[in-house]
Amino acid sequence: MINTLIKNIQEKNAPIVVGLDPMMNYIPEHIKKAAFEEYGETLKGAAEAIWVYNKGIIDATYDLIPAVKPQIAMYEQFGIEGLMAFHKTCAYAKEKGLVVIGDIKRGDIGSTSAAYAVGHLGRVEVGSKRYAGFDEDFVTVNPYLGTDGVKPFLDVCKEENKGIFVLVKTSNPSSGEFQDKLVDGRPLYELVAEKVVEWGNECMGDTYSNVGCVVGATYPEMGKVLRKLMPKTYILVPGYGAQGGKAEDLVHYFNDDGLGAIVNSSRGIIAAYKQEKYASFGEASYAEASRQAVVDMIEDINGALGK
Amino acid sequence: MINTLIKNIQEKNAPIVVGLDPMMNYIPEHIKKAAFEEYGETLKGAAEAIWVYNKGIIDATYDLIPAVKPQIAMYEQFGIEGLMAFHKTCAYAKEKGLVVIGDIKRGDIGSTSAAYAVGHLGRVEVGSKRYAGFDEDFVTVNPYLGTDGVKPFLDVCKEENKGIFVLVKTSNPSSGEFQDKLVDGRPLYELVAEKVVEWGNECMGDTYSNVGCVVGATYPEMGKVLRKLMPKTYILVPGYGAQGGKAEDLVHYFNDDGLGAIVNSSRGIIAAYKQEKYASFGEASYAEASRQAVVDMIEDINGALGK
Secondary structure, three states: OOOHHHHHHHHOOOOOOOOOOOOOOHHHHHHHHHHHHHHHHOHHHHHHHHHHHHHHHHHHHHHOOEEEEEOOOOHHOOHHHHHHHHHHHHHHHHHOOOOOEEEEOOOOOOHHHHHHHHHHHHOEEEOOOEOOOOOOOEEEEOOOOOOOHHHHHHHHHHHOEEEEEEEEOOOOHHHHHHHEEEEOOOOHHHHHHHHHHHHHHHOOOOOEEEEEEEEEEOHHHHHHHHHHHOOOOOOOOOOOOHHOOOOHHHHHHHOOOOOOOOEOHHHHHHHHHHHHHHHHHOHHHHHHHHHHHHHHHHHHHHEEEEE | OOHHHHHHHHOOOOEEOOOOOOOOOOOHHHHHHHHHHOOOOOOHHHHHHHHHHHHHHHEEEEEEEEEEEEEEHHHHHHHHHHHHHHHHHHHHHHHHEEEEEEEEEOOOOHHHHHHHHHHHHOOEEEEEEOOOOOOEEEEEEOOOHHHHHHHHHHHHHHHHEEEEEEEEEEOOOOHHHOOEEEEEEHHHHHHHHHHHHHHOOEEOOOOOEEEEEEEEEHHHEEEEEEEEHHHOOOOEEEEHHHHOOOHHHHHOOOOOOOOOOEEOOOHHHHOOOHHHHHHHHHHHHHHHHHHHHHHHHHHHHHHHHHO
């Protein structure tokens, strides 16, 4: 699957991913109104609004971007109905040729991790049949439980040609509380990074591994070190834009081949119409505002990369 | 909510929780057959089988136990239909007076963690209305992202009188890879434990905090140290039985008041009929076998506690 992601990135010359993290207050009023008129102010109404909103953004941007990253929490908060919108969004994005990175940050042990892996990347057995539950292409994985928690994902990745991104250093202010703690003089995230390399060797694509990692854009100095520690690991980089990460900082996350990183923006793209810069599009044209924000983000990052 | 959990434990004199982690191969053939006849070998058929199986176990044990702990991964692997069975199981257990601990091991940052908290413990806003998505009483939380990831859960716990159990030291063999790493001479899990105390102080019940933690039964020496470090923290203890944890080891997880820990058993209870010890019940009476296994587990643990 990493080969497909890289192919998409190269064809579109766009090392970016759009985070489909819909918040109710991002969704234009006309979409909410229509959904609530049809289903009432219910979980189903909210899910319908999310789906229509997402579809608009996918339709307006799919030709420019290699991938989307729906954040499952934003759907899960609306219960079953929300998760149906998540599933529909993933399926639609795949139909449009996009790689789908499910930002699920799951992680457990043994048979439990296997269940998550099967449900999100593989197919579950029911009697003599097999079914895909959510069917993303990649998912994000939390490493706190160690190899037992990650290994079942690797097994499914190999069987189904899928991939994962393991949290190494997250973009949030308090990520340092545990991740930065020094173990024999080295931060914990570097130990996690070494494990990511080990896990990744089991799951290689052509030039990069199907086991990628997450390193926040907000810690460029650490990104620089981690880039060198994990030469064949794709880095999923959250924290660009709204969280404060700048294009010039992101250069460190890429290898000399111009590959090795994919930068996420969520709010900055999907709620672009709320920014002063894109306000002229108006709420009704929120998707066109998102498209323009994608164009600008690609230019910003490629510019910093000297492309 | 910790007050309710303690009340239930005391009334039933049973510091245990039944892990509702249904695997298809635990479910008796007659239940699968009926479900597949009705819905085919489909995700819906699997979900129906899980639900009927769970209901049987709840009906046969609810008067003996204070709580259940459904492991969401085992449902999520069957996609939307599986999650509907999870939701139904949680609601039914609550109807029967049980405290529901959703073993979801979520953890993210800021608004994303807030979305998980709202979806599982709180109520989400839809226009002028508010709805509970999954509505568990407690959930398990992964601490790798630090305070930013946990804080939103605390906010919802305070508002809704709910609780969480934060992973400190998990029961699996490779839990030591990161959790045991020494930071200034002390294992990382102790640092996490200190944060749990800090978070817990914000969310106190009468004698214990609504912020509990998870410490595996398979590491009793660590359990002993952690018990002292976190005197007001309830410990959810996985790993008893099938994973190798013994009752005499569990004594260390309790305080002198006889409280402070709740021991989980999943397979050992829900698939009891598959053990030689309970084989005489037969597959058709799987739920009665589970009841007997509950009786034996309570006796085993209370015996070790000298109760």
